[in-house]
Amino acid sequence: MTTPHTVIVTGGSAGIGADLCKHYLALGYTVISMARKAPDWSHERLVSVQVDLLDSQATQQAIEQITAQYEVSHFIHNAGVIWPNLLENVSLEELQGLTQIHLGSAIQIMQAILPSMRAKRFGRVVLMSSRGALGLQTRTAYAATKAGMMGMARTWALEFADQGITVNVVAPGPIQTPMFYDVVPSGSEREQNIAASIPVKRLGRVDDITRAVQFFSDPENSFVTGQTLYVCGGASIGTLTI
Template identity: 60%
Template sequence: MSSEASISRVAIVTGGSAGIGKVICEHLLRDGCEVISLSRRHADIDHPKLHSMEVDLMDRQATLQAAAEAAKKFEVNTLVHNAGVIRGALLPEVKLDDLDALVELHLGSAIALTQAVLPTMKAQRFGRIVLMSSRAAVGAVTRTSYSATKAGMLGMARTWALELAPEGITVNVVAPGPIRTDMFYDVIPADSERERALQASIPVRRIGESADVARAVSFFTDPANSYVTGQVLYVCGGTSVGALTL
């Protein structure tokens, strides 16, 4: 393997136009990476090393095309699959079409993107893959499709970690708990009694910020951290080991 200090880092971040994904892009740029955002919307980040590609990752053919284009244009050696949606419903109302869509977004696009960038990672004998799961992977009311696909990421990452470790490629998972984003406020009204109750139920007594998650991603993508693979880091204020009131 070439010296880790000399590696030119090029990262794909899915869902990089807003919320946690945008902050991850900003942190990786600050870390010296060239960053390609793959998102349904343009990533509004003013930086010479930021490239924005608009794609719907629920559309398999569009994802395959974008993945091939990014892999051809850039020598990608870091992948952060952050894009996600919830589509919450109690069990009697769960729609199988929603399950299919979340499988495609959370799992299928992760596979397609990883397959596209693997040749470069293997050639460089260096790669960092981070999948964004969720505290909901351990269970949450109304999250049948979301929890199932986010939990699927854990098994997928552990499998890839075993397969790719000899190639110098690490694969890890970040699983955020409640984080203040537009998606969070789509579910819980801002400044509501429900938000206050949620905050009180979190062991650290605050709701997380996107930067909390981005710092965890920076750890896993750091070239120096080559001895950590197949791991899940819950960035959740302690809610993965205690009760969570939604």
């Protein structure tokens, strides 16, 4: 089965991004992964575009090449990095880098794909924020840029609301991904303590996030826009120490 839909998934080579790519392929979509690395698997409808989204020039070149060949109907901005630091150790270079990957690259991609979405009067956009946007130790730059995604999404939602384009946000809590284990050692007491601190008493799985993204990106869901869904096991309404 094939559909007329084409989705860009940033950070599609691993973790949540890879699960999203496989989900959309199963729905019959053409899937474009924009990531530093190519996925370690292949599919006839999977297009791998290797690009470092921290590099604004490389990002611009990549998205121009994509839009020259494809009309994108869905955009899932999943790529991100954490770079944890206490305030006294945060550098402006880190802030600028996280601003580019979380916000700048999303703006570049959205500006490029918006004309075709407007022409078809259809689009689904999901930005991947974080429960950390509510505040978390060592997350000055990360929380600032992830919170910025929520304001940006609400603004876009208002700008595109009458054009058939919805824009929403998924904000994961601690999820069992390579990025999480870059910060928290797998199997460690710290990992166990984090899971115990979450109201539902477990860490999230990538499929928990994929289901939330699918709700927002479903072509039938045209009456939900500008919203943020925390997929965090209740951590956004309790306390969480990482």
